Amino acid sequence: MTDSPCRVAVCWLSPELEQPAQALAMHLQLPVLPAGSSQAELLLQVGSDGLSLQATAADAPGAVRVDFVEGALAHRRLFGGGAGQMVAKAVGLRGAVRPTVLDATAGLGRDAFVLAALGCEVTLIERQPIIAALLEDGLQRARQAGGEVAEIAARMQLLQADAIEAMANWSAAVPQVIHLDPMFPHRDKSALVKKEMRLFRPLAGDDLDAPALLAAALQLASHRVAVKRPRKAPAIDGPPPSAQLSGQSSRYDIYGKKKLE
Structure with missing residues (x-):
């Protein structure tokens, strides 16, 4: 290990977790450092409550982890408005209609x-392996x-996987709806998303290939593509959307191909 900091390293938060941490580091081809080390900008922490990502700067926000069982997502599941939520309307849920969905920009999996x-x-x-590791840990x-x-x-x-390549070479059942939410720049100014932005932007960068992502989605989806955008942002370059749904801070551009029934 040199004296210059690396971007991301893996650490474990208790001795019995050394072996899974070492295995994760090998899988992601990342170095291993002691917990609390400042020799990396970000530490992927293997803890008893799952995987988390922690920045090491002095003013760093708290760690981010994926939790589908408790916290904000549990509250949203119970009290979030059900099929009346904008994402549900955007992908075409109504009555008994429940389309198969490909979320091609999964992030931390909230909309999915x-x-x-x-x-x-x-x-x-x-497509970002470290974000995918956090998401897979939360799903497990x-x-x-x-x-x-x-x-x-x-x-x-x-x-x-890279969504553009995956959609171009798709061999599974064709999704009826494809959901896209290019992560950066993000429209939500909440403290939670600000924290995630500080951690993830160095990993994921800017989504400069959004037009290619949209084109691949339109080629693959059988019924519609729903694209989440900042409310005042222009549509992604390409064909114009056939409909829009607007909320307080974001909107959905909807590209219809066939009626969902």
Whole structure:
């Protein structure tokens, strides 16, 4: 290890977790450092409560982890408005209609979890390996939790891949709806998202390939593509959307191909 900091390293938060931390580091091809080390900008921490990502700067926010069992997502599942939520309307949920969905920009899986909680089968693609590792860890813990959360997680399948390449070479069942939410620049100014932005932007960079992502989605989806955008942002370069849904800070541009029934 040199004296110059690396971007990301793996650490473990208790001795019995050294072996899984070492295995994760090997899988992600990352170095291993002691917990609390400042020799990396970000530490991917293996703890008893799952995987988390922690910045090491003096003014760093708290660690980010994926938790489908408790916290904000549990509250949203119980009290978030069900099929009346904008994401549900955008992908075409109504009555008994529950389309198969490909979430091609999964991030931390929040929108995918909402759709799966409402009965959709959702395939998630996340191209950034560290974000995908956080998401897979959250899904595993949800499946182990049992009950309703495990049933929801069973409807979510994660692929770690470049979405444009994956959609161009798709061999599985064709998704009826593709959901896109290019992560950066993000429209939500909440403290939670600001914290995630500080951690993830150095990893994921800017989504400069959004037009290619949209084109690949339009080629693959059988019924519609729903694109989440900042409310006042222009549409992604390409064909104009056929409909829009607007909320307080964001909107959905909807590209219809066929009626969902």
